[in-house]
Amino acid sequence: MRCLPHGQPQIIRRLLLKVQLPDGNEIEVADGATALDVASSIGSGLARAAIAGKMTKDDRTEIVDLQKPLPGDCELAILTASDEDPDSLYVLRHSAAHVAAEAICKLFPEAKLVYGPPVENGFYYDIELSQSITPEDFPRIEAEMKRIVQEKRPFCRHEAPREEAMVKLRDEGNRYKIDNAERAEGDKLSFYVTGENVGSNFEDLCIGPHVPSTAVIKAFKIRQVSRSHYRGDVNDTPLQRVYGTAFFKKDSLDAYLTQLEEAKKRDHRVIGRDLGLFVMSEQVGAGLALWLPKGMTVRTQLQNYLTDEMIKLGYELVCTPQIGQLGLYRTSGHYPYYEDSQYPAMFESDRGKAIQSALQLAQRVEADRGSERKRGEVAVQAMISAMRQAWGAIEGLRDDAPLPDTIERLYAALASEQGYLLRPMNCPHHIGVYMAHPRSYRDLPMRIAEFGMVYRWEQSGELSGMIRVRGFTQDDAHLFCTPDQLAHEVLTTVKLSRQVLEVLNLYDYRVRIGLRDLASDKYVGSPENWAKAEAAIHQAAVESGMNFSEEKGEAAFYGPKIDFIVKDCIGRSWQLGTVQVDYNLPERFGLSYIGPDNAPHVPIMIHRAPFGSMERFVGILIEHFAGAFPMWLSPVQVAVATISEKSEAYGRQIYDTLKNAGLRVELDLSSEKIGPKKHRLRTAKINYILVVGEKEAQDNLLNVNDRDGRTIGNMTVGAFIGACQQEIVSKGDTCVGV
RNA sequence: GCCGACAUAGCUCAAUGGUAGAGCACAGCUUUCGUAAAGCUGAGGUUCAGGGUUCGACUCCCUGUGUCGGCUCCA
Numbered sequence: 001m002r003c004l005p006h007g008q009p010q011i012i013r014r015l016l017l018k019v020q021l022p023d024g025n026e027i028e029v030a031d032g033a034t035a036l037d038v039a040s041s042i043g044s045g046l047a048r049a050a051i052a053g054k055m056t057k058d059d060r061t062e063i064v065d066l067q068k069p070l071p072g073d074c075e076l077a078i079l080t081a082s083d084e085d086p087d088s089l090y091v092l093r094h095s096a097a098h099v100a101a102e103a104i105c106k107l108f109p110e111a112k113l114v115y116g117p118p119v120e121n122g123f124y125y126d127i128e129l130s131q132s133i134t135p136e137d138f139p140r141i142e143a144e145m146k147r148i149v150q151e152k153r154p155f156c157r158h159e160a161p162r163e164e165a166m167v168k169l170r171d172e173g174n175r176y177k178i179d180n181a182e183r184a185e186g187d188k189l190s191f192y193v194t195g196e197n198v199g200s201n202f203e204d205l206c207i208g209p210h211v212p213s214t215a216v217i218k219a220f221k222i223r224q225v226s227r228s229h230y231r232g233d234v235n236d237t238p239l240q241r242v243y244g245t246a247f248f249k250k251d252s253l254d255a256y257l258t259q260l261e262e263a264k265k266r267d268h269r270v271i272g273r274d275l276g277l278f279v280m281s282e283q284v285g286a287g288l289a290l291w292l293p294k295g296m297t298v299r300t301q302l303q304n305y306l307t308d309e310m311i312k313l314g315y316e317l318v319c320t321p322q323i324g325q326l327g328l329y330r331t332s333g334h335y336p337y338y339e340d341s342q343y344p345a346m347f348e349s350d351r352g353k354a355i356q357s358a359l360q361l362a363q364r365v366e367a368d369r370g371s372e373r374k375r376g377e378v379a380v381q382a383m384i385s386a387m388r389q390a391w392g393a394i395e396g397l398r399d400d401a402p403l404p405d406t407i408e409r410l411y412a413a414l415a416s417e418q419g420y421l422l423r424p425m426n427c428p429h430h431i432g433v434y435m436a437h438p439r440s441y442r443d444l445p446m447r448i449a450e451f452g453m454v455y456r457w458e459q460s461g462e463l464s465g466m467i468r469v470r471g472f473t474q475d476d477a478h479l480f481c482t483p484d485q486l487a488h489e490v491l492t493t494v495k496l497s498r499q500v501l502e503v504l505n506l507y508d509y510r511v512r513i514g515l516r517d518l519a520s521d522k523y524v525g526s527p528e529n530w531a532k533a534e535a536a537i538h539q540a541a542v543e544s545g546m547n548f549s550e551e552k553g554e555a556a557f558y559g560p561k562i563d564f565i566v567k568d569c570i571g572r573s574w575q576l577g578t579v580q581v582d583y584n585l586p587e588r589f590g591l592s593y594i595g596p597d598n599a600p601h602v603p604i605m606i607h608r609a610p611f612g613s614m615e616r617f618v619g620i621l622i623e624h625f626a627g628a629f630p631m632w633l634s635p636v637q638v639a640v641a642t643i644s645e646k647s648e649a650y651g652r653q654i655y656d657t658l659k660n661a662g663l664r665v666e667l668d669l670s671s672e673k674i675g676p677k678k679h680r681l682r683t684a685k686i687n688y689i690l691v692v693g694e695k696e697a698q699d700n701l702l703n704v705n706d707r708d709g710r711t712i713g714n715m716t717v718g719a720f721i722g723a724c725q726q727e728i729v730s731k732g733d734t735c736v737g738v
Numbered sequence: 739g740c741c742g743a744c745a746u747a748g749c750u751c752a753a754u755g756g757u758a759g760a761g762c763a764c765a766g767c768u769u770u771c772g773u774a775a776a777g778c779u780g781a782g783g784u785u786c787a788g789g790g791u792u793c794g795a796c797u798c799c800c801u802g803u804g805u806c807g808g809c810u811c812c813a
Contacts, residue, residue, distance in 0.1 A: 132742080226808035227741035234740050234810060241808070269805095273749085282786075282804050338813055340739090425813070459739050459811060460804090468812080522813080557813045575812085644770040671768095676775045683774095693772060703773080711773065 018073040036066040039078045049080040051211045052091045063087055065157060065209040081216055083252035093118035095155060095210045096217050096246035098194055101125045102202035103144035104242065107137070113204065114176040114230060114239055121571065122245030126228055128176070133240055138222040149217050153195035155210035165189035169205065176230065177205050219253035220246040266569040268622035269465040275627050275685060277635070278466060287463040287470030289615055294635035297664065299614050301633045303451055306475055306500060306610060313492065315447040315477060320429035322453055326419045328428045331588055333524050333557060335421055336411070343422045343455050351391045352417035358383040359410040366403050377403060426452040427607055430478040431589050439593040444603060445485050449477035451614065466619035467574055473614040479606040480591070486604050490540040490581060493608040497564055497577040498544070500610040503731055506566060506624060509576070511546045513537055514554030514561045522557050525584035533581040534560045558584040569623040576612040576620065628685045628707060632728045634664065639681040641668040643693030650697035654690065654717060661721045682707045688736060704736060713738035
């Protein structure tokens with residue numbers, strides 16, 4: 001028994017901690033025990049495999065170092081060196097980031113470390129370094145990392161009181177670390193040394209946790225280097241961001257890298273070109289897709305499907321133009337608030353065009369400094385005086401005013417100029433449809449739909465194939481309803497959105513409720529309206545039974561929304577379908593219906609687009625199916641390939657029969673051998689390839705092959721057509737077989 | 739928009755300041771072929787556009803356009 005200094009027997013208040021394990025068992029360990037102690041008490045094998053603990057106490061879960069004493073009774077899971085466990089990988093990759101940073105610092109002594117977190121599929125480290133790191137440097141970095149790993153150095157945590165630590169950081173003089181430390185919470189700061197030798201081994205300010213030793217980091221790869229800015233601020237210091245990944249096992253790394261290679265082959269930009277689905281033309285303009293006939297076939301099938309479903313649900317189709325008067329968008333709030341995100345307005349009068357030009361010049365000059373700015377200001381003044389001579393003075397505009405005032409006056413002058421805007425959204429036009437007649441509550445809900453093309457001036461760096469474009473087609477509809485009808489209509493639209501994803505086998509989506517950010521001023525409408533709209537959206541999400549996350553600041557400017565988000569083949573997330581509840585635009589446009597009380601009421605609008613954008617949706621779909629569309633969507637469903645010229649007549653006869661049966665069919669009479677012919681047709685992702693030669697002609701049969709290389713067998717034409725029709729109706733089942 | 743890289747035949751890529759080339763695809767011919775690539779021949783180029791340096795530019799410099807990877811943004 002330990003004794004107190006006074007020699008009195010110690011009264012032991014607490015000897016044991018209760019630790020609940022994932023299997024439900026509870027074990028007791030000594031006070032001060034660590035996750036490693038718990039692992040050891042369960043088994044030495046587990047202790048060897050352990051890399052961290054996942055501890056829950058007071059409903060808070062955190063991942064902790066193996067060596068950290070447990071704070072009291074808790075739940076604890078031991079994280080082991082498993083590539084299957086995202087938590088284990090998270091810790092591993094955090095540690096790998098430290099090793100990468102050490103390697104980079106050794107090779108580039110000038111490098112200043114900024115921030116190096118684990119991310120979804122690996123880690124990155126932001127570094128300030130004037131010299132560019134290039135892919136040619138990656139093998140050197142990896143070799144240096146390998147050396148560090150082979151030294152089997154432990155990760156050792158050190159804590160210091162905040163003030164003491166800050167002194168040390170200031171001595172080091174790395175502004176980023178000082179900044180990070182200042183933003184860290186708590187009265188202590190922690191550091192991790194990669195090794196046992198404080199002072200000589202690599203050390204980084206870090207909250208942890210880390211794996212016990214570099215030896216655990218068995219498989220890693222530096223993959224990419226790119227640019228970023230400190231704290232994401234483009235005006236702050238430019239940094240180099242080195243991306244890497246790490247796994248516990250080499251096989252897992254290899255599998256991951258192979259998967260990335262495979263994913264690249266699914267890229268819709270490559271498949272879209274190879275299969276002749278769409279092109280992007282430099283002559284037409286960035287972000288403006290040209291749908292080729294085969295791509296348009298896919299799109300038309302999707303549109304027909306959705307249209308049929310909408311008609312069943314009581315929607316009606318409308319068609320509206322792609323531009324509209326500026327006044328419309330002033331009322332809606334799109335113009336000039338979102339001016340930067342729109343194609344420039346087309347002003348009608350010379351005066352309007354001149355003011356627009358002067359404003360654009362003034363805005364550009366405002367960003368300049370020094371003599372360049374002085375020259376610019378002179379040019380702006382010259383434009384203004386020329387305008388005065390031509391059309392008279394612009395109200396409030398003085399020659400000697402500072403540039404910001406001039407910009408404000410030009411803006412004000414532009415506000416009364418007439419012109420047109422390429423529409424960024426369809427809703428104002430659909431509101432025009434609503435306003436075509438007086439409406440009664442008996443007309444509601446009114447559901448109007450249009451595959452409407454809209455144009456947005458996306459930043460040039462954002463454009464990406466069909467997935468992020470400047471001109472796109474929304475499968476847009478607007479529902480106008482009474483408050484009583486709202487909940488039911490929102491729920492129905494949510495169901496429709498899920499239905500279209502799932503009919504295409506797209507189950508891997510997440511649902512996000514976008515709410516208003518109270519701190520932002522980008523929203524229109526009253527807090528009461530917002531509260532009602534957000535409640536309606538929330539209720540629909542709950543009733544639909546989906547898992548969802550709620551995110552502030554993701555609402556549309558007129559209302560909250562439910563977004564369906566999917567990933568492309570290289571892991572980027574994109575919004576597809578959306579459902580939005582809007583109390584505000586009806587108010588802004590003064591919409592009304594006559595209620596049963598014979599008084600006017602303001603309807604509520606629902607904006608919804610299950611595909612979102614046809615361009616983006618088809619892009620994602622190309623990647624999802626790797627170009628091998630289910631038969632109902634395929635641009636070419638069947639190919640007839642003749643063995644030789646001797647079978648040409650029979651081939652033509654089969655082709656005509658299939659075409660008359662409504663199948664999309666291609667005839668290949670070329671003089672190649674059947675091997676290369678099949679190869680070409682399979683590469684074109686045609687669902688079924690019918691080989692026809694003298695034998696088939698004699699027996700009046702088809703030799704049916706699929707695009708995966710399987711020979712299905714011989715069938716009669718009638719049986720084949722029947723199976724195809726069945727497969728088309730099923731929207732995804734395989735029905736052709738013998 | 740910012741940072742960086744890139745732009746050569748339809749596609750993938752060569753050509754280091756001195757006559758722009760290959761494979762695949764395409765066209766013609768030969769072959770009439772039985773299930774993952776037959777042979778020969780041919781055509782195809784304002785080397786993204788415009789300007790500059792140079793005796794001479796695909797190559798070096800500037801500007802613009804576009805593409806890619808990030809950042810930032812996405813009503």
